[in-house]
Amino acid sequence: MNKELSPTERFLSLFTTLRAGEGFPALLLAAQAFAIMFSLYLLKVIRDTLILSQGDAELKAYATAIQAGLLIFIVPIFARLYFYLSPRSGKHLILCCVLQFFLFSLLLFAVLYWQGVSIAVVFYIWQGLFAVMSLAVFWAFAADLFNPRSGQRLFPLIAAAGALGALLGAASAAPLNTLSGHVGVLCAAALLLLVPLTLSGRMEEAIPTGSLAGSHEAPVSPGSLAEGFSIVLRSRYLSAIAALVVLLNLINTNGEFVVASLLTDELARQGLDSTQSPERAQRITGFYATYQSITALLGLLIQLFLVSRVFDRFGIRGALLVLPIVTLLGYGLLSLLPLLMLALIVLIAENSISYSLTATTRHALFLPVSREQKYIGKQTIETLFFRLGDMISGGLVYVASSLLGFSTLVFMLGNLVLSVILLGFAIAIGRYHYRIILKKMNNLPPVLASPISDLRIDSGRLTEFVFNTETFGDPDEGDALRYTAYLNDSEPLPPWIEFDGLQRKFSFNPGSNDGGRIQLRVVARDFQGLSTESRFDVHVAPVNGRITD
Template sequence: MATPLVIRPGSPESSPGKGWLDRSLSVFAPVEAKEGASAILLAANVFLLLAAYYVLKTVRESLILTEGGAEVKSYAAAGQAFLLLLIVPAYGAFASKVNRIRLITWVTLFFISHLVVFYLVGAAGVRVGVAFFLWVGIFNVLVIAQFWAFANDIYTQEQGKRLFAIVGVGSSLGAWGGALLAGRLFSILGPYQLMLLGAAMLGGCILVSQAVNLRESAAADSPGPQTAREPLGKEGGFQLVWRNRYLRLIAVLIVLLNVVNTTGEFLLGKLVVLESDRVIGAAADAENLKRAFIGQFYGDFFGWVNLLGLLFQLLLVSRLFQYIGVRGALFILPCLALGGYGLLLTFPLLGAVRIVKILENSTDYSIQNTARHALFLPTSREAKYKAQAAIDTFFWRAGDMLQAGVVFFGTRAALDISGFAGLNLVFVTLWLLVVAFLYREHKRLTHAPA
């Protein structure tokens, strides 16, 4: 009996109308005919967005650590959650009144205007470290959640599972390039002129978003060209989360993930400050020298994180989604964190913390990040924009708030690096348990075979 021919998605046989771009991208993911251009535009969009964020993140680390220290950084992060209690409902109300491209354009312009203000105030000599830290923490979670909501809205569930790996390459490449750029330019331009560079990149994001929206809205076979011109429903983001078990599990996942990650960031920041004190000492102009030392350290650190993240995104994400699926990929990061913080129980040194955080963050920004956003593919448009914005902003920062409590009580209990690593292992165990529940719920929601 003859063996039947199996035509796989993304192969030339399955899409005879594929152009050169579609065929080229098929090396990395199964791309169908006429999908390549929008995937590249979305990748360019998130490239600019992440490049801007990592330039501003490097500025943020330098300002907050020299003006306040690692403890103040942790406590300031908790304040973002309280601010988001006001910002998330306001964002949802605005989203109910405008279509998706106006939402993206006006929210991005809102943040660009703030960068100009920070530049003027900081250049005048005002200490803006804490305020800028709070602002960056709200900016990055909101605009990135908004971008992925846009991508989820454009693609069907089947398309998203195939094409998010390519879009995520832009995210990883932008994060790497932004960190590298910040590390090279920090000593030349200083923190405040880098803010203006970030504002210019965000202006580019608006233009690319407009191009993607026009292309997809005009396409006859687009998943929902008519809905692109319609505002969202009236239900708020928090309401959507409270009423849906699947969304609640994602919210808890985000809280635990961020507690683990930011506790690790606290350990790294504390050791970096101690190292800058040891290297610089009480030299003349010590504050500026320490600021430059910390800025260069984080520029190099973020560069390694995002180089590895880019390689993981290019070589692993699409293949992992193909073989173990979106929900299976959710287990990778907590298992890696379990081993990493177990290592820190024995080797609580700056070099060890740096290696653990490079591996943890690079996996987070590639495999975990793409899988996390793909979880919203089978949800409603309201959930994509409003619930995802609530989860990726408030619940993300709620993790910061919980982590600030960990730092507060841990510091008063005189915990050392190993002690904080032990606490993180407890949170990683809870994280794995939530992933197991989410795995089952995602399977039910997508009607996947057992």
């Protein structure tokens, strides 16, 4: 296999660390994530339009509750599907089966709506199921393809493609709906699902051997109808992840309520307390449009430029702690200064991190677990427990605000307490994950296989030198090396020496006064931060041809 990075891989390395050969499969999976998220966000515009045109917000709340109720029955059906398809060849079969169901459902909805049949309530429920189930099974498929070290490096890139798809899907929905109507949007969303259906079957053969997950274990026979719940509850690790998901929902719902309450209070102070006021409606719409736009843009930037770097520098354990620390500091400050602008900043920070870093970290948590836990456990957590969190959150807000009359400050303090609990679960999950990784994979430093030889160059001339791919090696399967160069005493390179770590290339262009000997260090560092190095001398012949020390 070619060990040189392709031009495409060098470009993708701006966002994460890649091994040679990983660029093509990463792009294939990124295209699938982009298409699924684009499809989901296209459908959101007509989902809300349909439900609110045939009912009110109360009907929307009832439909959300029905989604959670249906998942109690859908999760066992999915578990049966997994046990049926798992022994068959091809890891993509489960994803394809689920997406085929949703694709044909979309086409059926398009035909029914075209014929004038009312689909609002059923479609709203269906779209909610599509959103949680398709993403859960896609990320289970991704975790099933890559070993833990490769997945940890590549998941930020794949998630960034999904974030871009969500952003473009949301931006395209209204113009497409104006141009082709609801039927056109439904058909476009269905066509987008052909992308993962077409590409997913090529993934296993495209992934290089050192990055591919091992062959999956033979599935056990299906258990009871509560198999999804038992898989989660039997594992302390999965149970902790489920609790994390519920806590994240609780904190977010409380935060949304705090912002909404402070906003209505601020409008009332400005004399806009009438719900019939057009100016009030305009101000609220503008406020939330700004909030959603900033959150989406900031989330995309975090996904593109920070997630892989947080994974690289702090690992999964460190990434888990970011959101709890942000919410702890944010709601602590907000409890002291309950201002609308501060609440908005806290919520934007919370949601942009949750949609990017925390979401990617949650997906990566399933890389080292069994295949059964990847598919059934993740599906149970990301669907049923996620919706359960929605219901608990909504119920607590209703009881605390409407029945008990708690003030906004109580919700801020409540989120402060919940953030402490969330931080505790994040620390525990990080420890569990680290122990699982150590059991399944080694964590050895890179090795220096062939030291770099000394060089002799001439001053006044450009000289390029590329050291061999075999110079350094990494015994850890799926890991990738990054290279940096320094002077012997760890100081930066002088201006006449440039080093390209992606191509392992030095460019020497010494001036007439740069003759003599200089010692360089090349450091090879893996994704876990372990390193080794090679030192070598560069002898620069001055214009007169003599080398001096």
